[in-house]
Amino acid sequence: MIVLGIESSCDETAVAVLEGNKVRASTVASQDEVHARFGGVVPELASRKHLEMIIPLVRSALNKADLSMSDVDGVAVTNAPGLIGALLVGLSAAKGIAYALDVPIVGVNHLEGHLNAVHLETDDVPYPHVGLVVSGGHTSLYHVRAFGDYELMGSTRDDAAGEAYDKVAKLMDLGYPGGPIIDRLAGMGDETAFSFTKPKFDGETLDFSFSGIKTAVMLEVRKIQKENRFNDDFKRDMAASFQRTVVHILCDRLFEAAAKINAKAVVVSGGVAANKGLRKELEKRAKTAGIPCYIPAIKLCTDNASMIAYVGARRLANGERSDMTLNAVANQEIGV
Numbered sequence: 001m002i003v004l005g006i007e008s009s010c011d012e013t014a015v016a017v018l019e020g021n022k023v024r025a026s027t028v029a030s031q032d033e034v035h036a037r038f039g040g041v042v043p044e045l046a047s048r049k050h051l052e053m054i055i056p057l058v059r060s061a062l063n064k065a066d067l068s069m070s071d072v073d074g075v076a077v078t079n080a081p082g083l084i085g086a087l088l089v090g091l092s093a094a095k096g097i098a099y100a101l102d103v104p105i106v107g108v109n110h111l112e113g114h115l116n117a118v119h120l121e122t123d124d125v126p127y128p129h130v131g132l133v134v135s136g137g138h139t140s141l142y143h144v145r146a147f148g149d150y151e152l153m154g155s156t157r158d159d160a161a162g163e164a165y166d167k168v169a170k171l172m173d174l175g176y177p178g179g180p181i182i183d184r185l186a187g188m189g190d191e192t193a194f195s196f197t198k199p200k201f202d203g204e205t206l207d208f209s210f211s212g213i214k215t216a217v218m219l220e221v222r223k224i225q226k227e228n229r230f231n232d233d234f235k236r237d238m239a240a241s242f243q244r245t246v247v248h249i250l251c252d253r254l255f256e257a258a259a260k261i262n263a264k265a266v267v268v269s270g271g272v273a274a275n276k277g278l279r280k281e282l283e284k285r286a287k288t289a290g291i292p293c294y295i296p297a298i299k300l301c302t303d304n305a306s307m308i309a310y311v312g313a314r315r316l317a318n319g320e321r322s323d324m325t326l327n328a329v330a331n332q333e334i335g336v
């Protein structure tokens with residue numbers, strides 16, 4: 001079965017062609033350049049760029065897969081969560097294609113896509129496992145019992161980890177998106193230069209919080225600027241110290257969750273899973289915990305349509321279908 005996957009929930013337009021479990025083609029058009037000068041995603045500009053790119057990307061994905069439109073047996077499209085205007089572009093394109101070809105369409109939750117991206121690389125991820133989705137919009141832990149059987153164990157109470165990276169980068173005038181830039185600088189700085197108190201919560205929880213650290217960085221940056229010491233050395237040390245704190249918070253919670261459910265593995269995905277410091281620390285912690293840690297290749301961690309096509313293909317194979325009233329939803333958790 002050939003499934004066309006379409007993703008446009010935020011600032012990446014993406015189209016993939018999946019045959020069974022094999023990605024025949026995957027195209028991604030990043031809008032980083034469009035949003036960089038604003039230091040964050042501007043929703044209306046995102047929608048307009050998706051509109052421009054979506055059909056050319058469908059064409060180029062089919063070309064790369066050496067297929068034509070008539071070979072498509074089903075369409076999988078992200079319909080939640082995300083920016084409404086952005087989602088509507090991909091959703092409308094997907095509906096048009098499914099209607100014209102008279103093939104089934106299925107709506108896919110973007111978070112479920114991230115959670116399952118790993119299956120495009122390996123068949124052996126054991127259940128139950130803990131899945132951590134860590135991106136620009138989400139930081140959530142799931143108890144994954146089987147495909148489609150998720151329970152939310154914890155999530156952020158304020159900023160997502162990627163959002164904190166982007167905001168901290170903005171505070172230090174580093175550019176957008178901030179994650180990869182801070183990651184690179186962190187490798188050159190002293191991670192013990194600054195210390196941040198980890199967030200405290202009342203009672204037992206697996207939730208996250210990153211806004212306190214962001215504020216602490218802001219106060220330190222202001223102080224250093226007043227003292228005329230806002231230079232490259234400071235930026236490197238701050239990047240390294242911030243990264244170390246975020247990585248530790250993420251790893252602490254992930255392995256607490258794994259112990260709680262006696263997980264046979266942990267799986268990490270989403271844009272922040274591309275982080276070098278996080279990948280290294282995860283490997284170390286997994287060894288200590290004695291369970292495997294799966295982190296997909298970077299192109300499967302950041303937003304892509306292969307993961308959407310994968311989830312959609314499994315749903316279509318189960319006989320699930322959406323109808324032409326399928327709508328876009330801005331906020332939709334899974335496993336609640």
Ligand code: KG4
Pocket residue numbers: 010134135136137138161162163165166177178179180183270271272273274275276301302303
């Ligand atoms: O999953 P994704 O591509 O889009 C969302 O669904 O949000 O994640 C984008 C986020 C951005 O906040 C970006 O700064 C962050 O992932 N990111 C990183 C790295 N690469 C991307 N954060 C930390 N380190 C990285 N290497």
Ligand code: ZN
Pocket residue numbers: 110114135136270271302303
């Ligand atoms: Zn994402």
